[in-house]
Amino acid sequence: MNLYIHLETVARELDSKLLLAIIGASRGHEVIISNLETISKGLEKNLLNPGIVHTKSLTPSRVKIKKHKEIINKGCKITSMDEEGGLVDYGYDRMAVSRYGEKTLKQASAVFTWGPEDYKSLKKYYPNYRSKFHMTGSSRVDLWGPKFLSYWEKKNKKLNKPFLLIPSNFGAGLAVLSLYERIKVRKVGEYFDRFPSLKKTFIKRESEQFKLIAYFLEAIEHLSNKNKNYHIILRPHPAESVETWKILLDQYPNVSVIRDDGVSSWIKDAFAILHNGCTTALEASLFKKPIITYTPFKAEFPRKLANDLGQKVTSLDELKKKIDGIFLDLKKTKKQKKVNKSLPKILQKKLFIDEKEIAALKMLKVWESIGSEKLSKSNNWFLFKSRLRLVKIFRMRNLFLSNPKNFKFPPFEREKVLTKIYELIKILKIKEELNCEFLSDRTLLIKKK
Secondary structure, three states: OEEEEEOOOHHHHHHHHHHHHHHHHHOOOEEEEEOHHHHHHHHHOOOOOOOEEEEOOOOOOHHHHHHHHHHHHOOOEEEEOOOOOOOOOOOOHHHHHHOOOHHHHHHEEEEEOOOHHHHHHHHHHOHHHHHHEEOOOOHHHHOOOHHHHHHHOOOOOOOOOOEEEEEOOOOHHHEOOOHHHHHHHHHHOOHHHHOOOHHHHHHHHHHHHHHHHHHHHHHHHHHHHHOOOOEEEEEOOOOEOHHHHHHHHOOOOOEEEOOOOOHHHHHHHOOEEEEOOOOHHHHHHHOOOOEEEEOOOOOOOOOHHHHHOOEEEOOHHHHHHHHHHHHHHHHHHOOOOOOOOOOOHHHOOOOOOOOOOOHHHHHHHHHHHHOOHHHHOOOOHHHHHHHHHHHHHHHHHOOOOOOOOOOOOOOOOHHHHHHHHHHHHHHHOOOOOEEEEEEEOOEEEEEEO
């Protein structure tokens, strides 16, 4: 069967979608990981035969509905798991009405959920499509478990000091896209049409995030000046500008701004996590890492669940004392705690984890249950690859490089991706020989040899 997996944000999704692709290929399917533009253009030009197109959301905008209709008219089936997840707040009702709609659910053949909360909420709001919802859990969460602990090892050899990880999720003035561009994204996605009050809320939230940035910069300065025993790693969100963060922090020699690789490798090696409202706290809780939530003021728009996972502190002196205590405890024990085998109680509604079968395999089985002979016709990969090369040459000649602002999906780092694939094959104990080929700088094909 042909499986076309949409990858939007490399830093967030690459590892989990490699996991899906490798398991799919080992079961005899031919799998592409690429951006939606490449997949949809390949189908439009009849360079790709019908298959299952797995996308990252079902937001009911006219643009998305039109795109899905074109894909379905080519004989494909659409499935989805919302990569936003709604993980940082309690409840899923807001996400259920903003990220899904009757029209996009009608177009989808299957929808995968992270856990009991989104599964129940979607069934409540869209009872006509309840048979399409599958509580598989997420392949991203698979990689947070003990089985994949070795996958994240030996990633940060260059650091010769213990480090405190600060994952950023602030946006606002740190975002790569301007305020105008972010407002336009919401306008095109018709969020303002569906939720008229969102404009006012959006501006208020932006203002609050600016304030939070200022407090965190002050906290980083305080910790940096008072400490010489450990390093501080600031990891920007995929939508934030690394360059802006570096300018803000370049005067502190024991602070580094790094966004290399998946965040899980940094969580595993950090002695503690300092955050406010970041999904990283969920991963860190499974890695049994000490989590500190810095809440220097009462926020109107707090990300409650993520913040409740940490030990809350409200002042600079309290923050330093808390981190110093964790650091000293670590030096005494000289051991990192292992990944948690059980799900923390606060996350049991959010995440479904089946210790007997990983989510990626559950998703593959659903795809196989809705598959057909029509979706399994082999592609001419040489022809498709040649077309992608021509497109690249045409764009370069016209000085129109493919999406110059595609900060979410930079070109694949080929050696790094192949290393990841090898590690996953080894962990999964896959015996089948797989062929991995880069059809372009943003399109990867994985299939049996």
